[in-house]
Amino acid sequence: MTYLILFFALLATAVGQSVFLTVLPSLGREAGLTEWQVAVMMSSSAFVFAIGANCWSRVTVRYGYKRLLMVGLSGYTLGTFVFASLWWAGLTGFLGGTALFVILLLARSLQSSVMSATPPSAVGYVVAMSEQRHRASAISKVTSANNLGQVLGPPLAGVLVTFGLLTPLYSILALTIVALLLVWQKLPAFLPSAKPQTDASGPDVGPVSASVKLFIIGCACLFLCMAMMQQSLAFFLMDENGVNTVQAAQLTGSAMMVSAVFSLMIQFGVVQRHLMRPETLICVAAPLLALAYLIIAIHQQTVMLYVAMGILGLGMGAAYPSLAALATMRCLPERQSRVTGMITATPAMGYIIGPPLSAMAYHFDHRYPFMLAGVIMLVIATLLIFKIKSEG
DSSP states (O other): OHHHHHHHHHHHHHHHHHHHHHHHHHHHHHTTOOHHHHHHHHHHHHHHHHHHHHHHHTTHHHHOHHHHHHHHHHHHHHHHHHHHHHHHHHHTTSSOHHHHHHHHHHHHHHHHHHHTTHHHHHHHHHHHHSOGGGHHHHHHHHHHHHHHHHHHHHHHHHHHGGGOTTHHHHHHHHHHHHHHHHHHHHSOOOOOOOOOOOSTTOTTOSOOOHHHHHHHHHHHHHHHHHHHHHHHHHHHHHHHHOOOHHHHHHHHHHHHHHHHHHHHHHIIIIITTTOSOHHHHHHHHHHHHHHHHHHHHHOOSHHHHHHHHHHHHHHHHHHHHHHHHHHHHSSOGGGHHHHHHHHHHHHHHHHHHHHHHHHHHHHHOTTHHHHHHHHHHHHHHHHHHHHHHHTO
16 A cells, blocks of 8 residues: 555656656747746756755655655645746746746746655655665656656646646646545655664765766766656757647657656556566666667658657656666665665756756757757767676
8 A cells, every 4th residue: 555655646746747848848938038037947957856855855854754745745746736837927928038937947946846755755655665676666666657657747738738728737747646535644654764873974975886876976977868768859840840839849748758658567567576686677678778878869751750659758757766766776875865866866957957958969969959868868878787787
């Protein structure tokens, strides 16, 4: 029951995030915002999220996982309502131009500062209650909610945008409210063990090992490249294929759904069944991700886009839980909460750099963001494989 509640809490936020990413480019184009303003909005809120996730993970000993999870879900619910309402003001002409951009940026950043409590609370709960040899499977059980959210969110957005571009944003409030009630009523309170300090430096300070750092950087690169793709894909479809804002949201949603379906397949079919070791999964998944982005960069037909997104889903579904598991298994126990906070902040880390980098590359050529993502993944795949092989 505990895993199911944590799964649903992450699912609600994942659906919301995938809906947000699906409709944001279309919303920005409809409200007269530029690609750069959309990118800055995504990047700035991700920066706040990354800092927040790391900070929240450090106070779990004091407040407990359940309480912080409720804080995160409450912040997400209220923040989504305010954010969607501000977009309504922009689309109806009450706000516009720089004023709209600034107030949306502030609202999204404030929302991110509170909702960033959700991932480290949920993942930290799982890390604390799971055995080390089952860590990858345990993490996968809850983080697969992110993939299911990507399955459900894009088609939900694609259907609901026919009733208005803001309808998908308002619809996710129901999910987050239900998740909050479930956590409040059904999730057992679980406090992490607070070990006494054994030296002057404290229990959770000092450097982590080089291999753990590389695994964390690898996770960040996964989401950096994903952010570059998501930032540019809808704009690419509008500018290259000539579709309108609603059609772009629908096509982007379909492509993301394909990716998420394949990601779920490998998580449930391979990762959670312990059919391959995390090290092996990383060595296979990282090159697949590089290949997927390069196919997106050169594709000419929609069917090839879907093939690339399927490969992308396989790579993401295998790589993220494996990297997260190795990072938490290879760190000292007293640094586990710190590493967990870093891991859960890696999606935000990627979205800090990815959107503006993608917008800059898109300015030169509409296919450059996908090519750059492929090159980045090729480099990080080489580093990860070399590190894993050298350590046996």
